[in-house]
Amino acid sequence: MAPAAPPRVRFAPSPTGFLHVGGARTxxxxxxYARKYGGQMLLRIEDTDRQRxxxxxxxxxxxxxxxxxxxxxxxxxxxxxxxxxxxxDVERLLATxxxxxxxxxHAELERLRADADARxxxxxxxxxxxxxxxxxxxxxxxxGEPHAVRFRVPDGVTDWIDAxxxxxxxxxxxxxxxxxxxxxxxxxxxxxxxxxxxxxxxTMVMRGDDHISNTPKQILLYRALGATVxxxxxxxxxxxxxxxxxxxxxxxxxxxxxxxxxLLPSAMLNFLAxxxxxxxxxxxxxTRLEMLDRFSLDGLQxxxxxxxxxxxxxxxxxxxxxxxxxxIMPHVYPVFERLGVSTPEELREREEWFRALxxxxxxxxxxxxxxxxxxxxxxxxxxxxxxxxxxxxxxxxNTAAEILSATRERLASLAAWDATTMETALRSLAEELSxxxxxxxxxxxxxxxxxxASPGIFDVLIILGRDRSLARxxxxxxxLKSDVTA
RNA sequence: GGCCCCAUCGUCUAUCGGUUAGGACGCCACCCUUUCAAGGUGGAGAGACGGGUUCGAUUCCCGUUGGGGCUACCA
Numbered sequence: 111m112a113p114a115a116p117p118r119v120r121f122a123p124s125p126t127g128f129l130h131v132g133g134a135r136t137x138x139x140x141x142x143y144a145r146k147y148g149g150q151m152l153l154r155i156e157d158t159d160r161q162r163x164x165x166x167x168x169x170x171x172x173x174x175x176x177x178x179x180x181x182x183x184x185x186x187x188x189x190x191x192x193x194x195x196x197x198x199d200v201e202r203l204l205a206t207x208x209x210x211x212x213x214x215x216h217a218e219l220e221r222l223r224a225d226a227d228a229r230x231x232x233x234x235x236x237x238x239x240x241x242x243x244x245x246x247x248x249x250x251x252x253x254g255e256p257h258a259v260r261f262r263v264p265d266g267v268t269d270w271i272d273a274x275x276x277x278x279x280x281x282x283x284x285x286x287x288x289x290x291x292x293x294x295x296x297x298x299x300x301x302x303x304x305x306x307x308x309x310x311x312x313t314m315v316m317r318g319d320d321h322i323s324n325t326p327k328q329i330l331l332y333r334a335l336g337a338t339v340x341x342x343x344x345x346x347x348x349x350x351x352x353x354x355x356x357x358x359x360x361x362x363x364x365x366x367x368x369x370x371x372x373l374l375p376s377a378m379l380n381f382l383a384x385x386x387x388x389x390x391x392x393x394x395x396x397t398r399l400e401m402l403d404r405f406s407l408d409g410l411q412x413x414x415x416x417x418x419x420x421x422x423x424x425x426x427x428x429x430x431x432x433x434x435x436x437x438i439m440p441h442v443y444p445v446f447e448r449l450g451v452s453t454p455e456e457l458r459e460r461e462e463w464f465r466a467l468x469x470x471x472x473x474x475x476x477x478x479x480x481x482x483x484x485x486x487x488x489x490x491x492x493x494x495x496x497x498x499x500x501x502x503x504x505x506x507x508n509t510a511a512e513i514l515s516a517t518r519e520r521l522a523s524l525a526a527w528d529a530t531t532m533e534t535a536l537r538s539l540a541e542e543l544s545x546x547x548x549x550x551x552x553x554x555x556x557x558x559x560x561x562x563a564s565p566g567i568f569d570v571l572i573i574l575g576r577d578r579s580l581a582r583x584x585x586x587x588x589x590l591k592s593d594v595t596a
Numbered sequence: 597g598g599c600c601c602c603a604u605c606g607u608c609u610a611u612c613g614g615u616u617a618g619g620a621c622g623c624c625a626c627c628c629u630u631u632c633a634a635g636g637u638g639g640a641g642a643g644a645c646g647g648g649u650u651c652g653a654u655u656c657c658c659g660u661u662g663g664g665g666c667u668a669c670c671a
Contacts (some may be wrong), residue, residue, distance in 0.1 A: 124671050159671060214668065223668090232598050232667080258669050275601070284599050284667095290671040299671050323600060323666040346602080346664095351665065381608095384620090388609055392619040411609085414664065418607050422622040430636070474633035484632095503631090536630095551630035563632035 113341075117149035117314045120307070121175075121182070122189075124156040125167035128364035129174030129419065131428055132318060132348045132356060134380040140316050141347055142181045142383075142405040148185060149524055151180075152310055154187040158302055163190075172524055174365040178375045179398065186308060189302055196297035199305045200290055202258050208334035209290060212240040213250055213257040216293070235260070235286040258292035258385035261301075261331065273314075273343035273412040280326040288327055300324055304331040312340050316406040319344035326399065343407060346386050347414045372445050372479030373422070374438070377429035379420045385415040395428045396514050429477040442468055449482045452489050467573055470565040487559040493587070499562045503552045504590060510553050516543065517554055518583035527576045529568035557586035 116241045121127065121137040144151035155171065157163040175182070182239075191324060203209035219235075226233035240260065244251070250257070263286070269279035292300035297305070306524050307315065362368060368378055380396055388411065389396075389404040408492030430438065446452045457464050467488055475481040487493055495504075504510040520539050524531055528587070536554075538548045551567045558570050558579060571579050 118632090122671095126671075156671060162670080165615095173647060198613065205625095221668080227597095234667095240655065259667095278600075280600070286667095289669045295670080296669085298669065303671090318665095319601065320665050344601085349664080351607080355664075376633090384608060386608095390610075392610075394620055413602055414606055415609095420661095421608065424621055427634085463617095546630090548630050560632090561618095565632085567630055 120152040124155040124161040128170040134365045153182040155192045189448045212260045214239045256293040258289045260287040270497045273407050300327045308337045308512045314341045316343040372477035378427040381425045386411045423476045430472045431514040447476045451482050493560040495560045499556045503556045507590045
């Protein structure tokens with residue numbers, strides 16, 4: 111179902127933590143919807159909670175969106191900057207009688223609430239509490255007495271056709287006369303959101319379904335303010351493996367965490383998209399453009415999805431082998447530096463070599479960090495032999511040393527350093543020694559990389575080059591002999 | 597407690613009344629193979645329960661159960 115007109119959507123996080131994966135997914139769905147149908151995607155920072163909002167969090171949101179490549183149109187809106195309009199909207203509501211002043215002291219409300227709680231009955235604000243004797247209102251106002259402003263919830267039922275849930279209805283009697291302006295004259299969330307969404311011309315509000323119960327209040331506000339009610343789409347939550355709302359206890363929940371684990375943004379996006387959305391067929395691995403092409407509100411899920419880190423890893427591996435080298439390279443430089451494998455300067459000096467190495471390693475890695483870890487032996491001067499590799503492939507030090515010496519000699523005698531030449535030579539060596547190829551390749555792999563697992567052995571020989579390969583064979587033979595005498 | 601949302605393999609999902617209920621992750625086996633991945637083939641694995649409606653329900657309706665969200669002068 112394509113929208114009748116280009117939609118204006120927004121992503122409206124509050125900067126009270128880092129950009130959460132759930133938030134990132136909401137941003138993605140909004141972005142997909144806006145971009146797909148030629149609309150606008152706006153960003154609004156809901157920083158009205160001055161106590162909890164921090165610049166650090168705001169920057170984390172900017173960074174996270176930038177890393178994911180989710181761009182937005184127009185200027186960022188900071189909700190806190192719209193305070194005057196929020197108050198003006200409250201005044202309008204007061205003027206039409208849609209809202210009223212409530213001088214009930216906060217302490218009194220708390221007492222009533224505790225009371226109701228103790229008796230096991232639900233507490234709902236009673237409008238009678240705010241009723242004043244004639245002349246009282248004017249007197250208190252003149253005296254400057256602090257008071258809250260409450261919205262007068264009319265009788266009836268408030269409903270809407272949710273783009274993912276269908277019709278949702280709330281009897282208004284279940285909604286109390288909620289506060290829209292605090293006694294310190296700051297607006298409350300629902301008012302600020304509606305005021306801003308109207309001002310921003312938002313036509314579709316797409317957000318987490320934890321906002322479903324706010325929606326009737328907001329619809330009432332739109333109407334009282336004389337504005338067109340936008341469409342709503344409440345996307346399901348993301349849960350942890352235990353079925354609870356995703357939180358710190360479940361491990362990494364900030365997109366920054368994944369960025370720093372060597373995840374590719376395209377894989378993160380792809381994985382997130384599939385949590386709560388399905389293209390309708392069996393296709394899973396998609397580029398951003400493919401997602402854009404296939405995105406539709408119809409594919410949005412109603413059910414909460416569980417975040418499965420294993421599938422994220424798999425997805426990343428898929429993107430690692432699917433993306434072009436050019437797309438991957440920008441992501442590997444910082445990781446090699448962070449993990450201390452090499453410096454960007456050193457890498458740029460040998461860029462072609464480096465690209466070839468990454469191309470070799472990426473198939474068997476699931477994250478960029480994996481690649482960097484596997485790349486260590488190709489940068490080290492001295493190879494470190496993995497204990498398991500030694501005990502498995504160099505079980506008999508003498509035999510291993512003999513084979514490696516013979517291998518070294520054979521390789522050194524080669525006129526050309528290419529895979530076919532080397533393979534022919536080493537296979538015939540194996541035949542001469544009456545052993546299988548593996549008996550040569552495996553010990554050789556340990557000598558060259560120190561590990562039992564690596565890219566194809568001839569690829570390793572080539573990427574290392576003749577001199578370094580032969581030097582490593584020498585080193586291995588020396589190591590084995592000293593090990594025997596020791 | 598009240599209100600609202602949700603319910604297909606362990607997980608993500610396909611199915612829009614008629615299927616041997618399909619795919620993916622993960623798991624197991626085999627193949628490929630110089631190792632590890634990748635890839636290929638196969639396997640185990642699901643309609644929460646109870647009522648309706650219908651010739652026929654995973655699919656539509658109701659209830660139960662279970663899970664989740666909200667319930668502030670937080671956002």
